Amino acid sequence: MSESGKKVVLESQELMQQVRTLHLVDLRHHEGPLRTSDIPRPQAPAHETLERVRAIIDEVRVGGDRALRSLTLRFDGVELGALTIDRPMMEEAYHTLEPRLAQALTVAHRRIQQVYEAELPTSARVASDGITVVRHNIAVASAGCYVPGGAARYPSTVLHTATVAKVAGVERVVVATPPQSDGSVDQATLAACFVAGVDALYPIGGAQAIAALAYGTETVVPVDTIVGPGNLYVALAKAQVALDTGIGSSFAGPSEVLVVADATVDPRYAAVDLAVQAEHGPHGLAWLVTWDEDYLLEVDAALHEYVASSSRLEAIRSTLIDNGFAALVSSREQAIELANLIAPEHLELLHRDGEQDSAYVRNAGVVFVGADATAAFGDYVAGPSHVLPTYGTARFASGLGLEDFLRRQHTVIIGPTAIDEIGWAVEEIANVEGLTAHGESIAIRRRS
Template sequence: MTVSTAIARLNAADPDFARHLDHLLSWESVSDDAVNQRVLDIIKAVRERGDAALVEFTQRFDGVDAKSIDDLILGRERLELALTRITEAQREALEKAANRVRLYHERQKQDSWQYTEADGTVLGQKVTPLDRAGLYVPGGKASYPSSVLMNAIPAKVAGVTEVVMVVPTPRGEVNELVLAAACIAGVDRVFTVGGAQAVAALAYGTESVPQVDKIVGPGNIYVATAKRHVFGQVGIDMIAGPSEILVVCDGQTDPDWIAMDLFSQAEHDEDAQAILVSPDAAFLDRVAASIDKLLPTMERAEIIEKSINGRGALIQVRDMQQAIEVANRIAPEHLELSVADPQAWLPQIRHAGAIFMGRHTSEALGDYCAGPNHVLPTSGTARFSSPLGVYDFQKRSSIIFCSEQGASELGHTASVLARGESLTAHARSAEYRILTQDKGN
């Protein structure tokens, strides 16, 4: 197999740099009309025929010989069996990663709070976990047990009563690592169903699949399209784009390390994006040489080659200050600050899903076992979005208790504003509570 790279070289001093960068970053998750209509048809069928539709679609799309929905349900004992089928090293790695993820996310828990004003009025916020969350997990060979941990554990830490997992098993192929991860993460129910039909089942419920409050987890274009359509009926985490990594380097890190860090995201798929920004032109040359040297040694070399050639870039900047400016402009999913003193630059980072500090902190550690969540905003959405966390599985209710005196005082303010909006019933509702001695004030 012959592989070669022709990674783009950009220079921030180029007058057309902004245009070239915008073109490099452009990506849209577009569902064509055929995909969109097929997803709508699948959702309609699941809503109308429930379990029967799930069985039919699983037979047709996944090649699974299921006679009834019972053939698509995995009990807790099956998840526990998976723990015995993986190697001891795999089990230990899953348990260690799960523990680190759990400890990190326990720090994110939000508690209810209240305060009392001088007149006895009480204001506050009640934090409540969702009743039920749905976790979509890709199946077959392209399956990610780490994603099970990252999606299920924050839900459990938040106090979600029931986590329901859906995972396709194409041609009956079951991934034992995924099931073992589900067992360790505390997943409550598992259905071996995938695609748009699984999303529809979670959103609307069937005779067997319970309706959930929120759907999280990655999937293909059919899954993403279905999540768009059911949003509003249920919550969703995000519509994720391809994986991204942006490395900012001062030129002092081993170029082989940087090349492999770029590969770590490029190997996900051809649309993944890997970018290096540095003020050192000679260092960019050394990394380019490392890319060419190491690429033939990679198992997923063809995918990496297409990703690097299609969406990768080596960007030269004036200095580290401009490197940070470019990083904020890109707002990457993963940002590596591969520099001597990353803490000094951290205050200037405004947009990034996850920030990996220093030369020894590879993005791959965050994918598996560092502790923070690896479900991150992509395609520039780090400008306004955050990593998946416990807060995504909690909802907040406002608490308002008015004392007699407090209702009387607030009634004056509400009355003026309500009448200004010509909402007389609002005004009179508030005015009824104004105490007699206050009405002239």
């Protein structure tokens, strides 16, 4: 190894010893384009996990309601009462909610609704060569929204899924969410269901909820498409039922964030924003990316201090221990290159030139720009759904949108002049493919 190479290694080792919370990734001296092999990546799910998910799905398909009760007792330690909660209970919860919270839910719902109403596609009509093609956008008849629960509650996820479905025109929207220890569902989640227009709620969580929504039970009516985030079991269950029901959006699994920042940003801002997504719990991802070594240490120290006093200490640590990273890069350009390679669920460009750099972002679930642009805005009131692609799927997938609830259906109207104007093209292509009946279907009409 050259003397300069030894110096680089020594610098990284010395810096690594000073970083207390995050795993250091030093890319300052990397040559050439970055590749996935140059950075740590979350491990793929173990085969045993896939088999457990498959077994749960099969148990629900065979056992119906009885299986749902048994699995809920086994995994959640809860004995379920009624398997369905209807709108009158949702409305009652809304009216008994603390007024400030009820108002917050209403504001969030309004902002989400505004964003997606502005995105509603219109029908299209194209006419030429004697043929008219009309595109219709048809909503699925029913949708199931999975809302995580257990250690936390997520009324926001109700709003960020069911509201989008309702704007798209879905007639029947239901929610499935893990029950509380007494088998009930918390008031805030019920109230959010009322605000978003949810038709029914099932107090069921995990892979068993996905199976029930996909295949139905004596109580649960199967849906046409399933959306919503969840833990690894939920995400894998959605992948396994994808041949039998629509699966909205992308691989929406454990939460991820990548924060790009430098000394122009208060290190406490970057630190708490790493914790914002890490506090969702295990299997998530949290990256700090900066080109300032001193700033990296300041953020790491601020994060260490924050985590130590957090009420969500164990959840944050469970993410950071395995997937908490601090990347030291050579430039802003390399920071964006790294972000595009990781393709995070949430990308925060907190530094002064964040808006300029956002033009070069290709792979992210959603991009937040500005020193105050914490992803927490996106989780609640920014407007775009917080159901976003994880595990690198932002390279080819998008956040939850109207298209996840809509089908494109074309109507083709063949006018009386089409045979003469463009029928010849059908015959030519059919002949070269050897499909004689195709060509004859035109020729016979031409001769008539």
